[in-house]
Amino acid sequence: MRSTPGSVYKKSLTQLGLIAVAAVQLFPIVWLLLFSLKDNSEIFSGNIIGLPKVWRWENYSQVFANGKLGLYLFNSIVVTFVTIALTSIFAAMASYAISRMRWKLSKLMLTIFLLGLMIPIHASLLPVFLILKNLSLLNTHLALILPYTAFGLSLAIFVLANFFDTVPKDLEESAFIDGSGIYRTFLKIMLPLVQPAIATVAIFTYLSSWNELMFAITFINKEEIKTLTVGIMSMVGQYSTAWGPIGAGLFIATLPTILIYVLLNTQVEKSLTAGAVKG
Amino acid sequence: MKRLGLIAAAVLLTFTLAACGSANKASEGSNEAAVKNLTIWTTWASDGDTFKAPIDKIVADWNANNPTIQLKVEATAGESYKTKIKTAAAANELPDIFFTWGAGFSKPFAESGTLLPLNEYLNDGTKDRVLAGSLENFTYDDNIYGLPFTLYVGTFFVNEELFDANGIAVPANYEELLTAVKAFREKGINPIAVGGKDLWPSMFYYDVLALREGGADLNLDALKGGTSFEDPVFVEAARKLQELANADAFADGFMGLSRDESEAVFASGQIPMYYNGSWVATALESDSSAIKGKVKAMNFPLVSGTTSSGDEWLGGVNDTFMVSSNTPHKDEAVQVLKYLTENLSNEGYQVGAGLPTWKTTEVDESKINPLLADLVKQTESATGIVPPWDIYLEGQDAEKHKNLVAQLLTNNITPEQFAKEMQAINE
């Protein structure tokens, strides 16, 4: 493609616009970093946006001084990754059946699965607590994994069913003609095709479970099972709270999230281009 | 195949976790025979909580001295602690002993039978060792459910340095308060701090004005449903609060600020006056405080021509520990409760966390937070104490009262309408 002066002008204008938006979107993380290096007097009065007057790196050492940080991190990782695995697998299977198989209730099923997005979460706190109690799951990792997975399924199935809908039927049909069974076709043909969608779903599932607070606070009492966000928020005091170290903790907790997003996003990108070549 | 492996791994992991869960349970069960384990819930998870170090020390001491009764503390920070204990109570999952609040907050707990009545355990002289009246907020239907460990009073914090620097006199009565407010405004200084977003901090100002107008006995009577809230004193208190608001007494944008945010500006030395609980004293006198040593703690300015004296305070004993009626070790739990609250009262006062509620308190006076020590002296002659109304009233009524004060402050209702709406609670 040759570029005319007009298109160069247009291109740099687009870039300018994109950079402006990028600045706005980057602001929160930069601000959080600055926030994490201040003390309460700067955070709350006077210098609430600007550079810290004194760079309080000790906020970070204070977070790391909490000997349980590693444990909390481990719990968050276990809970989040099992949740992602379960959600992706269960949702991929269910949405395949809903989208590609012909049965009377498939549309209704999709709507039923959508209900999970509509519940005001605080109203389900007590019912879910009672159910987990009856299953003797309170104070275990599963007390978080199960609810996160169940509530994550709604979004995952809705997005995945939508993607399955767009996959051309002939791919599957030719597989069947080749004598491939339904399970094999699902695993070998369909799953690879919707990989970008699964990666997308994984990102969203990750976000909702990594940052979740209410269930994590209510269903877990034991130190040994507490997650990272709960650990960080436990620095909130009854009458006074030092926000600087909390900022430091939240900054640390945000970094893996961005890293994982970049990784999964690359995955989305790769599979998209791979799919395009095949198509 | 890779994917199949993943599925298998996930399923395996799930079962391992489930197994871990039940394994834990089993081991706990076997311990129980020899050692009685009691769990205590608190809301002090942060090292910044002044009661955290005391309770850690008390529990460690207990565990060292009582090998057969072992305590374990589980802490949940912030507002979510309230959500958590309400949910746990509904599901019958309260721990043996837990931190909670008295009066309106625990009334549904007491009525539902989730709490252990302590009456029969307190005839060993315990009742005489706690401050007179300090069990009142934990008593429902003549049953006592909690023991006190800290007392707080509504305290008027004054930044004397700001007053001196601007040549303004610290107000001793309401008229002087209004004058001081106007004088500070003229100098471009926000006169009074308050976090209106959290509702209760602004309610403190109404409740103390009502106390000043009507006196402790009348206020308590009205809260109990006797005297009408349409009594002129309550209308007048509402009028005064609105007068203050309309004189821009409260910091700019106070209705949108949390207690945290508004308090921090006072603590940074930019606002001269603040009325809130005595617990604020701890942070104001800490080493990192910008106004350490510059603050005076006193009772709210008087209103001339009324019966209320400076010996009447807003405040009370509301923080407490209670015992679940479900605990398998009732005697031990109550024994721990007594030990815990008495020692917390002592230790808490020593480290400046709050005012003591047990008469046994023996502390090294020289090391006490000077603001708290001063408050202890001032309250020694107290003749009446009225709890903040949202504490005294039950959930729905408390919420209504707080919102009515907010409506007063934003000029949505008149003092007369305020009084009428308040009286609707009692009808």
Add this chain to the structure above:
Amino acid sequence: MRDKKAIMIFVLPAFIVYCLIVLLPILISTYYSLLDWNGISQGTFIGIQNYIKLFTGDPIFIKSLWNSILLAVLSVFIQLPISLILALVLASKVKGSRFYRTVYFIPVVMSTVVIGQLWMKIYHPSFGLLNDVLGSLGLDAWKREWLGSESTALGAAFVPIVWQYIGYHMLLMFASAKSIPDDIYEAARIDGATGLKSALHITIPLIKPMLQVSVIFAVIGSLKTFDFIYVLTNGGPVHASEVPSTWMFNNIFNQYLYGYGSAMAIMIILECLLFTVIIQKMFKTEQITY
């Protein structure tokens, strides 16, 4: 394919977990909503009294409903178009697309605690960024007590909600736009459709299913929005920025009206269902015109 056994095998794992943790609690909440119950003691069965009170005796609930519908409208007509434009631009072989996509998503990955704190600082009446900027532009008359005044609190609290999820919808739309095979664009280019034209006539119609997903998510998300309102205004001042979820939370946990709050929860679910059906109908009729 009508293999019943296969359908069972595919759907059951998800359905069992879902029934246990999502559907069962909805049933339990429905039961609670028929009780006069403080959440701890024994409740009393009162039929649909709570629902009657919702619509005849609770102006705050009605107001909160309208507030949330306003948010839904703002999300669909402000948030989604911005997401769509960004997604289309980034999908059109622009330089640095991957970098922008990462950066634009950052607000989504940050916890609401952080974003809430940030906006509290932006709106702070005395030291806030917004009033500072207005001041330095000489627009002192425009300064407001953003979260503290009844006239601005609702709008001010909505801005971060609308803003935070721009990147979220952008990602959904981008993934969908990217999965359109290149040859379709090629064919269109030969026909002379490039840039805006190709976006309007090819990309948008083709990603319509995903747009429907976005609209449904945005509307449902708005109708049960909670976090930011809770952090920024707590529904105040004087309920000016109350939304159904915050009012429900207040009733259940502050006022001990568990039965009544549960009725609100059920109403929120029904409202979301209603809107979802309407949106699906709208997208269906539109599809016929194409």
